Amino acid sequence: CPSYGQNLSTSTFIGETSFAILIAILGLVLFAHLIGNMQTYLQSLTVRLEEWRLKRRDTEEWMRHRQLPEDLRQRVRCFVQYKWLATRGVDEEAILRGLPADLRRDIQCHLCLDLVRRVPFFSQMDGQLLDAICERLVSSLSTAGTYIVREGDPVTEMLFIIRGRLDSSTTNGGRTGFFNSIILRPGDFCGEELLAWALLPKSTVNLPSSTRTVRALNEVEGFALRAEDLRFVANQFRRLHSKKLQHTFRFYSHHWRTWAACFIQAAWHRYKRRMTAKDLSMRESFASSEKEANEKEEEHFSPGSNPSQAKLNLGVTILASRFAANTRRGAHRLKDEMPKLPKPEEPDFSTEPDDE
Known part of the structure; x- marks a missing residue:
């Protein structure tokens, strides 16, 4: 049991007495060391808290x-807390x-390497890059509630998410009737425009404009890669497999994915319109042929045709024509209401004209 050795009962033997004294001194030293460590720890916490x-x-x-x-003050307080x-x-x-540089690099790799490898472009790089x-x-x-970047603002960094969720939305430059939103979770990243x-290879000095608005839904923790650092790394990697990099960029880009979704949706609407028009044309052709057959049959069996029956057939034909015209008009109106998203520019990552 922990003690200073005061519960030891010694005899007149000098060795036993010396052992008891040694135990008591050792207990005091260890207890003093424990108290000193606790005091240092509490002082460090107190200093940081102060x-x-x-x-x-x-x-x-x-x-x-x-x-x-007051609203800005509350946001500052929340961030500090x-x-x-x-x-x-x-x-x-x-x-x-x-x-030291090597130790710092090893620590950073331990913290960030798995997160960086989730980015398709970075996963193709070698260990040195x-x-x-x-x-x-x-x-x-x-x-x-913090806005990481707003649509149209310059993108200054890429953000790799460790904890928290972000809402990434776009209106395609403020176009009426267009809105696209996704949720970014741990392991995702934003700032692909950068x-x-x-x-x-021929990018300008000006930073690119963001195509999306990114807002934190809760407390978010991550790692950021600034523009100048990313440019340095990209210059080292740009010479490698530009065609493969181009396809990878288009596959994982949110901008290209949004355009592809809108393109597929527009193609589906065009297909539906063609099928509807084809069906209406077949119905009109069938109704016209049936009407001609009925007229011939009536002329053959009854030389004096009934005027009321002719008027009825004429009314049915007019209603069918109006229905077809309204359907076509609705299809054209749907075509005009569909948001037209321009195709993004093709990325060209080649450094030489004959680069493959």
């Missing part, structure tokens, strides 16, 4: 000085910067 309280107080004073509205809960005041970037990507990733935190921009 630093966080000071930072929160400074933030409140700054928001009060700038006269920020979430960052404290996620990191406990530990600056991960500072810790990694203080480590994957290490370069992981080494340049930085942590990113977002609270619920990847296409970095892979193009």
Whole structure:
């Protein structure tokens, strides 16, 4: 049982007495070491908590000085609170910067490699380039309701999601009647426009515009790859299998997927219109032939045809013609109401004209 050795009953033998004294001294040393470690741990927690309280107080004073509205103040408070809960005041970037390059690279690969390999383009790269990507990733935190990027704004980074969910939606540049939305979950990524921009050999200095609006549905944690870092990695990979890369880009791109879905939907509507028109044409042809047969039969059996019967046949023909015209008009109206999504530009990742 833990003690200082005070429950040991010794005799007059010097060896037994010395052993009891040694046990008591050892117990005191271990107990003092335990108390010292606990004090150091509590002090470190207290220091971090006090630093966080000071930072929160400074933030409140700054928001009060700038006269920020209450909704913005609440968003700032939520972010500061979430960052404290996620990191406990530990600056991960500072810790990694203080480590040797090889150790820092190994840690980053352990944290990010599986996540990066889920991106189709990166999964085709060799280990050296994957290490370069992981080494340049930085942590990113977002609270619920935060807009990662808005449609039309420049894309500055790619975000790889570790925790949380994001809503990614597009209106195709504000076109009336068009809306597409998907949910991004852990393992997904956003900011593919930046990847296409970095892979193009003749891309401009200006960053690409986002084709989607990405908003956090809850607290989101992930890793971000900035534009300049992605451009460096893409320049190393652009020389490899540009045709294969082009097909991979089109297959996994949300922009191309949206266009493909709209194209298939429009083709299906055109097919339905053709089938409807064909069916109406067959019905009109059948009705016309049947009418001619009835007229010939009436002329053959009754030389004096009934005027009322002729009027009835004429009315049926007029109604059928009106029905066909209304159906065609509705088909043309449906064609006009279908949103027309322009085809995205074909990506060309080749560095040489004869690159295959």
